[in-house]
Amino acid sequence: MKPNLKKTTLFLMGVFAGSLLYAQTPDSAATKDYVPPFSGGKMLNTWSVGVSGGLMTMYNILSSNHLSDFTNPKSNFGYGLYVKKQFLPALGIQADFLRGKLSGTGAQPDVTNPLTSYSTQINWGGSISAYLTFANINWRSARPVVQPYLMFGGGIINYTPVIQHTGGPDIPFKDHNGTHSIYETYIPVGVGAKFNVTNNLSIDLGYQINFVNADNVDGYNHGSNNDKFSYLHLGLEWAFGSSKKPQMATHNPVSSLRTEYLNGDLANKAALQSEIDAQKAKDDQIKNDLANTNAQLAKLSIDSDNDGVVDANDKCPNTPAGTKVDGSGCPLVLVVTEEDKKVLKDAIKNLEFDFGKATLRSASLPSLDNVAQLMTGKNFSLKLGGHTDSRGSANLNMILSKARAESIKAYLVSKGVNASRIEAVGYGQTQPIASNKTDKGRQINRRVEFTLY
Structure with a gap:
């Protein structure tokens, strides 16, 4: 992917997320998403899992290609999985798993080590990160449609670089300990936005830069800066729990306070509603008694099986049509001569x-x-x-x-x-x-x- 194309993509992402930054659901959702203020997390879904996929590349918005170890970074597919626990509407802690591939060409010139390209498999990266969610507090609307977020954390990454020399075969890179499968610490930092589809489902669009505590991710120790790579991804996040409960990350506690204020004294309202329900139950009972009385009266003239004997006196109901019956509605005994x-x-x-x-x-x-x-x-x-x-x-x-x-x-x-x-x-x-x-x-x-x- 060329740098201009990458910058254009990131710019469009920012414009799209910014245009929806303060989008909210209408007030009609206030009652549905209402949670009693100060009730804690027991009435909210706080656990979620997610999957993502996207582009992984050494190019990132914090560095220039001409200063990198390889001046022509390529884009490859990467994917991730995560589990998140939301502690506050604006704060969640997330465990991430990351996997993918990095590659590039155009190595910086080195007479003693003339390289042409590299290919590094990110076998796995595991990290714990904090997610700070914004724009989910609003006095006028019940629930945000878009949740911008920032994330940062730390973890361990395992990767296996392979380098290519001019005119030579692929060579597995080994660090100073002679190890090809390298373990290092890294710091993921990112921005993004969640787009709510349902109470329990969100679309995740994000951009992440991973700062590795080493300069050998591409198999080339050139210069004095450590390597870092980016991950542009699109994914889905599912929340555990009842679909009738809001997610804590999307819940607007201020809206619940507003609903409480507009409804007035909920205890008095509940008591009044109880009296109304009791009177309605009495009215329904009177209607049922009247309906039962009418049904009993109707039985005095109903002949369901049309045998000439009303149901009240019919001791043999549901006789087949045309059957000859006696005065109690029972079939006459037929004698075969x-x-x-x-x-x-x-x-x-x-x-x-x-x-x-x-x-x-x-x-x-x-x-x-x-x-x-x-x-x-x-x-x-x-x-x-x-x-x-x-x-x-x-x-x-x-x-x-x-x-x-x-x-x-x-x-x-x-x-x-x-x-x-x-x-x-x-x-x-x-x-x-x-x-x-x-x-x-x-x-x-x-x-x-x-x-x-």
């Missing part, structure tokens, strides 16, 4: 299907018409049980027996029989009444049983 049984026997005797199918043949229909007439005339219910012999697969036989029973049901319904009074069941080859080893036995087993009730 010998003549009725003969109708069923004729239907079973004359029942024919196409071979291997559920299609009724025309010879079956006159007898089935008599069954339909019997059922509609006497309000009988009918169970149809389909059976097959053992030839063929058990699964196909089960399907065929069910289909044949359903075919008979469909025909009877087409003749005016109530479908709810017919149950069609398939048993396949599971219930033989004769031997399946003979043609006659198999013919007997291929049947549909009719049961009136």
Whole structure:
């Protein structure tokens, strides 16, 4: 990344953050974000975690490229993780983890050590930092939309530089102790802004300069200044706890004082509200009693199942439509006569299907018409049980027996029989009444049983 482009990016970041510096949520959020003054942190979310990603480079706003060990620093990807504990609305302590890569070309001339470029892996950096949040105190608004912040801290960083000489291979840099994986202390300092999305979610835009207590981050001890690198990042921060609680970092305690003042004496208001609620409860009870009385009166004329007996006297509610009942609303006991049984026997005797199918043949229909007439005339219910012999697969036989029973049901319904009074069941080859080893036995087993009730 060229210096002019980097400076332009940082300038735009500042303009964007500054334009929203004092942006606040409207007063309508005051009640939602209200927390009793001086209640401490128990009503606020104080723990959060965050992730970030962005550009890591030796270029920074505090130094010039032509004075650096390498005059042409490159930009590489870096990322970070952190956990933060907020102690005050304006103060939080954060544990950071940082990882990424640094590289560059154009080494300062050195006759004894002619370098061309370097590549350093930041294996990890761990630090503890203080975060100072601004612009979250306002008399007129409940909660800030943007929270500018400053941060500074200290920690330990581990990195492994690799340098390239003119015309030579990559060489792992080693410090004066002969160590390639180098540990040093460093001080991170930064600025940024948090943009609130929800009570528990914020967008983090920041710029951080990391001052390393060594001049070998790039594998080149040139000059008298220690190395430092920058981290321009964009990330997300999630707060632990209930989404109904505000974050301490975004909470405006002054707004809660204002809400307390505008509401007046909350204790008297609560007492008055309690009296109003008690009277409302009495009114609701009177309405409920009246509704119950009306419901009881209505029962004297309601016949839910339309059987001619009102519900108050109906001892057998929810009888099927068309069922003949006695004076207490219970179904009359139907007697199956010998003549009725003969109708069923004729239907079973004359029942024919196409071979291997559920299609009724025309010879079956006159007898089935008599069954339909019997059922509609006497309000009988009918169970149809389909059976097959053992030839063929058990699964196909089960399907065929069910289909044949359903075919008979469909025909009877087409003749005016109530479908709810017919149950069609398939048993396949599971219930033989004769031997399946003979043609006659198999013919007997291929049947549909009719049961009136």
